[in-house]
Amino acid sequence: TTYENSFPKGFLWGGATAANQIEGAWNLDGKGLSTAEVVQKADDRRKMSMGDVTEETLAIALADKTDDLYPKRRGVDFYHHYKEDIALFAEMGFKVYRFSIAWSRIFPQGEDAQPNEAGLVFYDNVLAELAKYDIVPLVTLSHYEMPVVLTQKYNGWAGRETIAAFNRFTETVFNRYHDQVDYWLTFNEINTGTWGFHETGAIDKGLSEREQLQIRYQALHHQFVASAIATKQLHQIDPNAKIGSMLARMQTYPATPKPEDVRAAQLEDEKNLFFTDVQARGEYPEYMNRFFSENGIVIHMAEDDQAILLENPVDFISFSYYMTNVTQHNQVDDGVGNMAVGGRNPYLKESDWGWQIDPVGLRITLNAMWDRYRKPLFIVENGLGALDKLEDDGHVHDQYRIDYLRAHIEQMKEAIKDGVNLLGYTMWGPIDLISFSTSEMSKRYGFIYVDQDDDGKGTLKRIKKDSFTWYKEVIASNGETL
Numbered sequence: 001t002t003y004e005n006s007f008p009k010g011f012l013w014g015g016a017t018a019a020n021q022i023e024g025a026w027n028l029d030g031k032g033l034s035t036a037e038v039v040q041k042a043d044d045r046r047k048m049s050m051g052d053v054t055e056e057t058l059a060i061a062l063a064d065k066t067d068d069l070y071p072k073r074r075g076v077d078f079y080h081h082y083k084e085d086i087a088l089f090a091e092m093g094f095k096v097y098r099f100s101i102a103w104s105r106i107f108p109q110g111e112d113a114q115p116n117e118a119g120l121v122f123y124d125n126v127l128a129e130l131a132k133y134d135i136v137p138l139v140t141l142s143h144y145e146m147p148v149v150l151t152q153k154y155n156g157w158a159g160r161e162t163i164a165a166f167n168r169f170t171e172t173v174f175n176r177y178h179d180q181v182d183y184w185l186t187f188n189e190i191n192t193g194t195w196g197f198h199e200t201g202a203i204d205k206g207l208s209e210r211e212q213l214q215i216r217y218q219a220l221h222h223q224f225v226a227s228a229i230a231t232k233q234l235h236q237i238d239p240n241a242k243i244g245s246m247l248a249r250m251q252t253y254p255a256t257p258k259p260e261d262v263r264a265a266q267l268e269d270e271k272n273l274f275f276t277d278v279q280a281r282g283e284y285p286e287y288m289n290r291f292f293s294e295n296g297i298v299i300h301m302a303e304d305d306q307a308i309l310l311e312n313p314v315d316f317i318s319f320s321y322y323m324t325n326v327t328q329h330n331q332v333d334d335g336v337g338n339m340a341v342g343g344r345n346p347y348l349k350e351s352d353w354g355w356q357i358d359p360v361g362l363r364i365t366l367n368a369m370w371d372r373y374r375k376p377l378f379i380v381e382n383g384l385g386a387l388d389k390l391e392d393d394g395h396v397h398d399q400y401r402i403d404y405l406r407a408h409i410e411q412m413k414e415a416i417k418d419g420v421n422l423l424g425y426t427m428w429g430p431i432d433l434i435s436f437s438t439s440e441m442s443k444r445y446g447f448i449y450v451d452q453d454d455d456g457k458g459t460l461k462r463i464k465k466d467s468f469t470w471y472k473e474v475i476a477s478n479g480e481t482l
């Protein structure tokens with residue numbers, strides 16, 4: 001064996017976006033309001049806005065018909081620029097483009113008698129455009145949004161009724177697009193459902209942390225079941241299509257070699273991998289059943305739930321990778337069991353937003369995930385949010401982004417040499433878009449700069465950054481020229 005050319009032929013290089021961060025057109029062509037469009041922008045860069053929806057802020061958002069406080073309503077107007085944007089992706093040589101379908105474009109009120117044809121046509125058009133350039137679509141079914149009506153009616157995924165609504169949506173889009181789409185993902189970063197509103201659509205009712213966790217884990221159970229039902233639907237509609245899980249991977253390191261710290265790190269890691277354990281292996285692992293029972297959390301299951309999970313595991317495993325964690329044993333019982341505490345890693349640098357940069361951690365994660373699951377892996381997000389500067393001469397010199405991506409791709413290569421089956425790499429935000437966590441425009445990830453500021457002002461003009469040319473070379477050389 002030669003280890004020279006490590007990326008396999010057909011490796012899927014590309015980029016990833018999400019409907020609510022890129023499309024805009026929040027109230028056009030019959031689209032309903034989504035949960036992402038009621039989340040206000042953060043007032044502080046380091047403070048994430050993703051969990052901040054209460055009965056009160058929801059009422060304010062519903063009454064507000066502007067996008068001033070809600071940048072995800074405007075995105076970067078991909079809705080009207082998709083041809084131009086996809087042509088730019090094609091120019092870089094993209095093999096794959098990951099995007100999400102906005103559920104609220106297809107079922108504006110969540111449980112409409114008929115899907116919204118205009119919404120379906122939009123994605124017909126996007127797929128036709130990708131086909132022109134032989135770009136393989138990778139479609140996320142739920143990326144941090146749902147029709148807001150389902151929050152009002154059922155408290156989002158906390159209500160079991162949402163399963164049926166979602167699976168009508170998935171059946172509709174599978175039937176419509178299965179000829180064009182071979183790769184699907186169910187829930188984006190499903191594990192972040194334990195953090196707040198954005199993933200489950202369940203609003204903050206001022207409950208205790210333990211009560212909130214009860215609601216969130218129950219909501220997640222409904223998502224696990226809905227994901228398994230979607231898997232079953234897809235395999236029935238198109239036996240060749242593949243569907244994957246999607247985890248925000250958080251590799252955890254122990255703060256010291258003290259065995260209690262190592263064990264605390266292992267537990268943190270398990271609590272992250274739990275989600276993929278359920279989706280790939282088809283059952284709740286015993287370590288989580290123990291965690292639930294020790295913390296008074298009860299997962300209510302219907303009779304068939306366990307069978308549905310067991311019979312419909314995912315075909316492949318995808319994840320996002322941005323950072324790693326450090327943990328040490330905490331003697332203090334903080335009310336949610338003997339939880340570990342997170343910390344900074346003194347060996348790593350961080351981004352302007354305090355996200356610690358750890359390329360080697362990607363290799364560790366890839367090797368560990370492959371060992372654990374033996375299913376194909378797909379890195380569907382990785383990238384650097386930075387404050388880019390558009391120079392007077394019209395250029396953006398983003399060498400720091402090139403350095404970041406290169407370092408991560410080098411580690412992917414090492415993992416592949418170790419035998420990891422990696423299907424592809426879609427870096428996050430190939431075109432600048434609205435930040436998920438802060439709703440800023442100035443947190444930019446792209447190879448393509450978009451002329452728009454945090455207040456939504458600008459021409460929306462697309463400008464190639466230095467990293468554009470660099471990534472084009474990476475793809476053309478199948479990862480050999482970095």
Ligand code: BG6
Nearest residue numbers: 018188189385434435436437438
């Ligand atoms: C992931 C999400 O958490 O990270 C994306 O799936 C998000 O939606 C990305 O945009 C980067 O996060 P942020 O907050 O910098 O946009």
